[in-house]
Amino acid sequence: xxxxxxxxxxxxxxxxxxxxxxxxxxxxxxxxxxxxxxxxxxxxxxxxxxxxxxxxxxxxxxxxxxxxxxxxxxxxxxxxxxxxxxxxxxxxxxxxxxxxxxxxxxxxxxxxxxxxxxxxxxxxxxxxxxxxxxxxxxxxxxxxxxxxxxxxxxxxxxxxxxxxxxxxxxxxxxxxxxxxxxxxxxxxxxxxxxxxxxxxxxxxxxxxxxxxxxxxxxxxx
Amino acid sequence: xxxxxxxxxxxxxxxxxxxxxxxxxxxxxxxxxxxxxxxxxxxxxxxxxxxxxxxxxxxxxxxxxxxxxxxxxxxxxxxxxxxxxxxxxxxxxxxxxxxxxxxxxxxxxxxxxxxxxxxxxxxxxxxxxxxxxxxxxxxxxxx
Numbered sequence: 612x613x614x615x616x617x618x619x620x621x622x623x624x625x626x627x628x629x630x631x632x633x634x635x636x637x638x639x640x641x642x643x644x645x646x647x648x649x650x651x652x653x654x655x656x657x658x659x660x661x662x663x664x665x666x667x668x669x670x671x672x673x674x675x676x677x678x679x680x681x682x683x684x685x686x687x688x689x690x691x692x693x694x695x696x697x698x699x700x701x702x703x704x705x706x707x708x709x710x711x712x713x714x715x716x717x718x719x720x721x722x723x724x725x726x727x728x729x730x731x732x733x734x735x736x737x738x739x740x741x742x743x744x745x746x747x748x749x750x751x752x753x754x755x756x757x758x759x760x761x762x763x764x765x766x767x768x769x770x771x772x773x774x775x776x777x778x779x780x781x782x783x784x785x786x787x788x789x790x791x792x793x794x795x796x797x798x799x800x801x802x803x804x805x806x807x808x809x810x811x812x813x814x815x816x817x818x819x820x821x822x823x824x825x826x827x828x829x830x831x832x
Numbered sequence: 833x834x835x836x837x838x839x840x841x842x843x844x845x846x847x848x849x850x851x852x853x854x855x856x857x858x859x860x861x862x863x864x865x866x867x868x869x870x871x872x873x874x875x876x877x878x879x880x881x882x883x884x885x886x887x888x889x890x891x892x893x894x895x896x897x898x899x900x901x902x903x904x905x906x907x908x909x910x911x912x913x914x915x916x917x918x919x920x921x922x923x924x925x926x927x928x929x930x931x932x933x934x935x936x937x938x939x940x941x942x943x944x945x946x947x948x949x950x951x952x953x954x955x956x957x958x959x960x961x962x963x964x965x966x967x968x969x970x971x972x973x974x975x
Contacts, residue, residue, distance in 0.1 A: 665913055667939040689889060689917040693940070696916075701943050715891045723920055 617664030
């Protein structure tokens with residue numbers, strides 16, 4: 612797979628380092644001359660290009676025409692959008708990923724042809740909200756471009772659903788208790804399965820419902 | 833051009849301020865947005881529209897400028913990518929009927945023209961003007 616990463620700073624360095632394996636070819640583009648020199652010394656198998664990642668000439672030098680994925684991670688939303696659009700329209704890059712700094716732009720970027728637009732602000736805000744609200748939550752993973760969240764939580768003694776069967780729990784229609792872990796045993800629950808305190812529960816929900824479902828399961832607001 | 837349109841201009845530099853002054857003088861209702869208050873000093877006494885200090889890349893600024901009611905949206909900042917982005921926002925999110933963007937880079941100009949953004953490229957325009965003037969000169973010399 613051929614990957615192009617546009618950005619700067621530590622994030623660019625560590626991403627390039629992580630991506631650069633035998634099966635993957637990574638090209639990084641940064642506007643900072645000194646950073647480029649440093650990167651090319653640190654990253655052996657990586658091609659480093661100094662320039663504006665939204666400039667068609669620079670993308671051509673980066674061989675965007677045969678790239679599989681382009682990631683644009685600059686702190687400016689307009690640069691990320693234009694880099695992704697030019698990669699898509701002019702070079703036919705099949706998958707473009709943009710960092711969205713202003714969370715309000717996420718939807719818009721998808722509408723304008725960016726394959727994946729993600730907002731670090733939104734992800735971190737979501738994590739903090741969840742972690743501070745529910746200490747029992749050990750894991751929160753967004754899947755399918757953030758359309759679905761998988762959450763793991765432990766049922767406390769005082770949980771209102773302890774002793775109830777799944778059929779009797781008023782879960783919203785777009786949420787599912789997918790799996791229970793009880794004394795290190797995995798149980799795929801059915802309607803009759805009864806929940807016990809200390810059960811670990813894996814829940815699939817849409818993100819907007821996640822906190823509602825978790826309040827229901829843990830009894831915490 | 834129909835009389836008395838509601839026009840939003842992003843960027844109050846040399847181009848933005850000239851457009852704002854002229855369009856306001858012709859009787860249109862003009863709002864000009866710029867990140868720096870000092871840019872509005874370029875507006876003439878004939879400008880009777882609104883000035884708005886703010887970043888047009890933030891959707892709230894565009895909402896505040898009532899872009900959804902605009903007949904015409906002109907992106908005239910000195911940054912090609914900002915112009916391309918706000919122009920697309922005006923077109924797809926606010927459905928403004930006439931949207932135009934100034935793009936310095938001819939390569940970018942080409943790409944975006946292909947997918948329906950009306951662009952004005954000063955580089956292409958000046959090179960055309962130069963070549964035409966040169967042709968005129970040559971014709972004069974030969975006759």
